Amino acid sequence: MRKGLQPSRLVGFALVAAVALILSACGSSGGSSTASTSTPSSQNPSATPFLASLGRIVHTGSTVPANGDINPYGIAVVPVTSGRLVKGSTLVSNFNDKTNVQGTGTTLVEVAPTGKLTLFAQVGALPAGQRCPGGIGLSTGLAILPGGWVVVGSVPAAGPSGAPTNANPAGCLLVLNSAGTVVESFSTPDVNGPWDLTSAVQGSNVALFVANVLSRPAGTKTLPPSGSCTVVRINLTLGAGMPQMTGATIIGTGFAWKVNHDTFVLGPTGLALGTNDTLYVAQTLGSHITAIPNASTRTSPIVDGASTLTSGGFLDAPLGMTLAPNGDVIATNGNNGNAVEITPQGKQIARTTLVRNGAGALFGVTLTADGRGLAFVDDSTNSVRTDTVPTPHAVVAPVRVGSAAIASLGSVITGPSGRTLYYLNTETIRSITCTGACASAWPPLLVPTGSTVTHAAGVAGTLATVVRPDGTSQVTVNGHPSYYYSGDTTTGQANGQGVHGTWFVLMSGSSVGSGSSTTSTGSGSTGASHGY
Numbered sequence: 001m002r003k004g005l006q007p008s009r010l011v012g013f014a015l016v017a018a019v020a021l022i023l024s025a026c027g028s029s030g031g032s033s034t035a036s037t038s039t040p041s042s043q044n045p046s047a048t049p050f051l052a053s054l055g056r057i058v059h060t061g062s063t064v065p066a067n068g069d070i071n072p073y074g075i076a077v078v079p080v081t082s083g084r085l086v087k088g089s090t091l092v093s094n095f096n097d098k099t100n101v102q103g104t105g106t107t108l109v110e111v112a113p114t115g116k117l118t119l120f121a122q123v124g125a126l127p128a129g130q131r132c133p134g135g136i137g138l139s140t141g142l143a144i145l146p147g148g149w150v151v152v153g154s155v156p157a158a159g160p161s162g163a164p165t166n167a168n169p170a171g172c173l174l175v176l177n178s179a180g181t182v183v184e185s186f187s188t189p190d191v192n193g194p195w196d197l198t199s200a201v202q203g204s205n206v207a208l209f210v211a212n213v214l215s216r217p218a219g220t221k222t223l224p225p226s227g228s229c230t231v232v233r234i235n236l237t238l239g240a241g242m243p244q245m246t247g248a249t250i251i252g253t254g255f256a257w258k259v260n261h262d263t264f265v266l267g268p269t270g271l272a273l274g275t276n277d278t279l280y281v282a283q284t285l286g287s288h289i290t291a292i293p294n295a296s297t298r299t300s301p302i303v304d305g306a307s308t309l310t311s312g313g314f315l316d317a318p319l320g321m322t323l324a325p326n327g328d329v330i331a332t333n334g335n336n337g338n339a340v341e342i343t344p345q346g347k348q349i350a351r352t353t354l355v356r357n358g359a360g361a362l363f364g365v366t367l368t369a370d371g372r373g374l375a376f377v378d379d380s381t382n383s384v385r386t387d388t389v390p391t392p393h394a395v396v397a398p399v400r401v402g403s404a405a406i407a408s409l410g411s412v413i414t415g416p417s418g419r420t421l422y423y424l425n426t427e428t429i430r431s432i433t434c435t436g437a438c439a440s441a442w443p444p445l446l447v448p449t450g451s452t453v454t455h456a457a458g459v460a461g462t463l464a465t466v467v468r469p470d471g472t473s474q475v476t477v478n479g480h481p482s483y484y485y486s487g488d489t490t491t492g493q494a495n496g497q498g499v500h501g502t503w504f505v506l507m508s509g510s511s512v513g514s515g516s517s518t519t520s521t522g523s524g525s526t527g528a529s530h531g532y
Helices: 007-013 017-023 437-441
Strands: 056-062 070-077 090-096 107-111 117-122 138-145 149-154 172-176 182-186 194-202 205-212 226-237 244-260 264-266 268-273 279-283 288-292 308-311 318-323 329-333 338-342 348-353 362-367 374-378 383-388 399-406 410-414 422-424 453-455 463-467 473-477 503-505
Touching: 056 107, 070 149, 070 374, 070 383, 090 138, 107 138, 138 205, 138 362, 149 194, 172 194, 194 268, 205 244, 205 268, 226 268, 244 268, 244 279, 244 288, 268 329, 279 318, 329 362, 399 473, 453 463
Parallel strands: 070 138, 070 362, 138 194, 268 318, 318 362, 399 453
Antiparallel strands: 056 383, 070 090, 090 107, 107 117, 138 149, 149 172, 172 182, 194 205, 205 226, 226 244, 244 264, 268 279, 279 288, 288 308, 318 329, 329 338, 338 348, 362 374, 374 383, 399 410, 422 503, 463 473
16 A cells, blocks of 8 residues: 555664564554663653653554545644644645556645545645746655645656655745645755655744755756765744745755655655753664754754764664653654654663554654644554553453344344444455445444453354554454444444345354355345344
């Protein structure tokens, strides 16, 4: 479905083989995160890492709008309600279109805490006089400024190829108002493939720190396969009208970048500005974090490699980055779905798994609205998720599966609502395919966190649960994920029986199936349950 980081493509960039061995032991069970802390003698053992306080991973909602754009990259939590921006909601930029071509996503979506998805903007033609060389492909760079101004990076593809455009410079920074309308663009030689950004606001002055990920020698007509790029500070002023760009200063140079078929391009990505005015830059190639001191006032650039905060260790192709409430840096790995916590002194003190088996899943990351957890995009499921402080254990009533008699079928298995349950005969617990629009028509029977599943007397079959792609837990009956049908409006109905020749009622009694996927041999309209 997606084009994410692939370990086989990036293994050549790992610093040492030993790092891979360390990280291979960093998995966790789905639905929770497991922090692993390291406290060398030089590190205060009484200091509790921010990641160690988390551990409750929750699915917030889908990031796929009506036009089908996928691959969420940028993320920002709305601080103040303004226009269409609602405080506490999460704004997300999509990098791919519905055909999964990289660098062609044009939508910004807003995900409410309830999971409700709203289209904030779909970028089409730019205002007169504005340009974005190469086109539109919304990147990880995303920030919300005072007044409801939204700044998002664009790193476009060269047509349908899914490779970076030959435009020089490539892409731009787009500025939208709080109604989701593009009002201006910043396109200069200093903005060349704006892959990620962060911002600092002082009164009416804004510093945008932008990680460029492309470059091309003057006079060449095609994009080279690799090169050296920059980190730039863009200065803006906020007033009665649109934000005005007042200057651009290169504060970091010598960052390697490389075109990659699976990942579009690799290079400097995540940015976080420390309380000491040090800008931290996550360099995917080489798995290290560069520190640029005096970032807000610097007039000369730091060369990558001359000021390294940390490298290797738990880092494995770091992408997104944010600053923890305690001042530590949080970096998300592109190669394994882990987050890593680093002190301002460069000590890697914790790591946690945000997405199990999450190679290619993590990009943008930020703090939750209350500042107590992490909000991140999960590219593998096209969703927003959070890692928050676990809630005290509460007793939750079990999900009770029952049965009911339907004249044309016999005894069918029902959910707690009393409505009929179904299974999809092309699906297995190892390959859950009914998601998105399918799950709207066939809502899965879910088990809330802290609950269990049980059955009423007389219901035959083995009950269990399986983790769905979005991280929720679904009831299975003899190995079959179970679903309601939206066409059943009350109990005693089985309108989903035989739909598309693949959906069938789960039957109770001694004829319950063996737990493997079954194949229908009937027309789907006879009421046969084929093993159930």
